[in-house]
Amino acid sequence: MSARSPLLDADAPSRPGGHHGRRQPHPGCEGCLTRSLAVCAALPAADTAEMEQAAGELRIQAGATLAREGAVRRDVYTVTRGMLRRVRLLPDGRRLVAGFLMAGDFIGFSGASHYRHTFEAVTDCALCVFSLQDMQQLCRSHPELEAGMLRQACAELDSTRSSLMTLARLTPVERLAGFLLDMAARQQRLGACADRVDLPMTRNDIADHLGLTIETVSRCFTRLKQDGMIEFDAPRLIALVQPAQLQTLAGSQAE
Amino acid sequence: MSARSPLLDADAPSRPGGHHGRRQPHPGCEGCLTRSLAVCAALPAADTAEMEQAAGELRIQAGATLAREGAVRRDVYTVTRGMLRRVRLLPDGRRLVAGFLMAGDFIGFSGASHYRHTFEAVTDCALCVFSLQDMQQLCRSHPELEAGMLRQACAELDSTRSSLMTLARLTPVERLAGFLLDMAARQQRLGACADRVDLPMTRNDIADHLGLTIETVSRCFTRLKQDGMIEFDAPRLIALVQPAQLQTLAGSQAE
DNA sequence: CGTACGGTTGACTAGCCTCAACAAAAGTGG
DNA sequence: CCACTTTTGTTGAGGCTAGTCAACCGTACG
Numbered sequence A, B: 001m002s003a004r005s006p007l008l009d010a011d012a013p014s015r016p017g018g019h020h021g022r023r024q025p026h027p028g029c030e031g032c033l034t035r036s037l038a039v040c041a042a043l044p045a046a047d048t049a050e051m052e053q054a055a056g057e058l059r060i061q062a063g064a065t066l067a068r069e070g071a072v073r074r075d076v077y078t079v080t081r082g083m084l085r086r087v088r089l090l091p092d093g094r095r096l097v098a099g100f101l102m103a104g105d106f107i108g109f110s111g112a113s114h115y116r117h118t119f120e121a122v123t124d125c126a127l128c129v130f131s132l133q134d135m136q137q138l139c140r141s142h143p144e145l146e147a148g149m150l151r152q153a154c155a156e157l158d159s160t161r162s163s164l165m166t167l168a169r170l171t172p173v174e175r176l177a178g179f180l181l182d183m184a185a186r187q188q189r190l191g192a193c194a195d196r197v198d199l200p201m202t203r204n205d206i207a208d209h210l211g212l213t214i215e216t217v218s219r220c221f222t223r224l225k226q227d228g229m230i231e232f233d234a235p236r237l238i239a240l241v242q243p244a245q246l247q248t249l250a251g252s253q254a255e
Numbered sequence C: 001c002g003t004a005c006g007g008t009t010g011a012c013t014a015g016c017c018t019c020a021a022c023a024a025a026a027g028t029g030g
Numbered sequence D: 001c002c003a004c005t006t007t008t009g010t011t012g013a014g015g016c017t018a019g020t021c022a023a024c025c026g027t028a029c030g
Helices: A006-010 A045-054 A132-141 A143-169 A172-189 A203-210 A214-226 A243-249 B006-010 B045-054 B132-141 B143-169 B172-189 B203-210 B214-226 B243-249
Strands: A023-025 A056-060 A065-067 A075-081 A084-089 A095-101 A118-121 A125-131 A196-198 A230-234 A237-240 B023-025 B056-060 B065-067 B075-081 B084-089 B095-101 B118-121 B125-131 B196-198 B230-234 B237-240
Touching: A045 A132, A075 A132, A084 A203, A095 A203, A095 B143, A125 A132, A132 A143, A132 B143, A143 A172, A143 B095, A143 B132, A143 B143, A172 A196, A172 A203, A172 A214, A172 A237, A172 A243, A203 A214, A203 B143, A214 A230, B045 B132, B075 B132, B084 B203, B095 B203, B125 B132, B132 B143, B143 B172, B172 B196, B172 B203, B172 B214, B172 B237, B172 B243, B203 B214, B214 B230
Parallel strands: none
Antiparallel strands: A023 A056, A056 A125, A065 A118, A075 A125, A084 A095, A084 A118, A196 A237, A230 A237, B023 B056, B056 B125, B065 B118, B075 B125, B084 B095, B084 B118, B196 B237, B230 B237
């Protein structure tokens, strides 16, 4: 529902529809924390040289726009640090957050010539950049990479289809329970502890992700707390006290 | 919301979690109507022999189950005729129709070892069957095929993500308008006329696809008719009188 | 002819959204 | 360091929309 924050419009993009920050030479895959998670994991260690050459490193600040809906889709990215949101707006201001992107996630599974979403940094972020052209070239010369991309695209399809059930048929509390578990699982995969969730995004982002209003999201948090399923260390740091009960609430919907 | 029809449970699957009907030898790609639409289009005509050998033909009747959620995912399919629905159920009976599959559509973009949806024939259907194994082998030996699969998987991701906006933020009439346009566009791609939509599925299917109830769907149909945007040739055959207005209603959400 | 099924319509209800006030935290500038 | 503003999150009151329940209609089919 929320209109775009004036803050985001203030710092206009340095390239038409492109990202802020400057593209730096890539520091190398060797020490990359996401090497085992991202699409590049499909390439054997011996073959990273060619990819490193095509890659650039990009750092953007919280609140900055990586790419704008409607802009020409020149680049694809792998998130290596931080969190972004995938946003789409309707002409009248209704907003959807189609997903949150974390370390290891790939931005670029699309057949469209223009971005179909705006990508905004929720926290400070670091990304691996490839020109779409280079990435396509890499895929042609390395079928294992293409296979890995297909595998990850399919995984993303599975997860997006699960979101359809969430939005179509789950109640607000069920949606929030599922969201907390989903975020917890993803953070755990990145090495965080299992029973605590960090939510860097605002309630507004959560609401627009779950198809609700901020008030409803807030009330659902309160209800989960009253029912003893969660506890607040801070509004954005939540302890999952009864993950099993949350799981039941969420309808046992995996990921 | 509807529980599964008793009719569908009556005719139990002939294979555990598998499809009805019998797998026949493949008649050949040459005369295939969907040759230019499906994933196989990525293969040059000279290379179809190997694929034909791996393929089988399958025909199933309206109401039959092609594959059941939770069953081992042994086969993948390309729809060549008819329509199927992709269904998921919650333990308490809430139902989601995650999509309708038509000629040219591929069933098998998933990373899961088990089907995550039940596939049911809405009309009599014909499909191309491949064992998952054979298809993976084909992909390895024909990188163009894998590239084509990736392209189509990305297209499906784009379209699924658009559905998120529909379910999260559009009003019932808007959802229905978008649905009608979507179906019309897909049928047009298959050679049907542009201003008429055939809806072989029930109102129940539409409701569970749009996250609504049958009553709401019915009322929205009536409203669109009263507003002069559509006309009923029959409950399941609808004329799009004002496609432009429908487009506006649907929020200009492409596909 | 009777039944079953799919679809439409009406009356009522409940749950989520809207509007509004308030509280807490974080930034800003003197 | 403190007053002030801005942003974010919570809570309450009330209205509206879509869901629920029920009746009814038309068609298909035995």
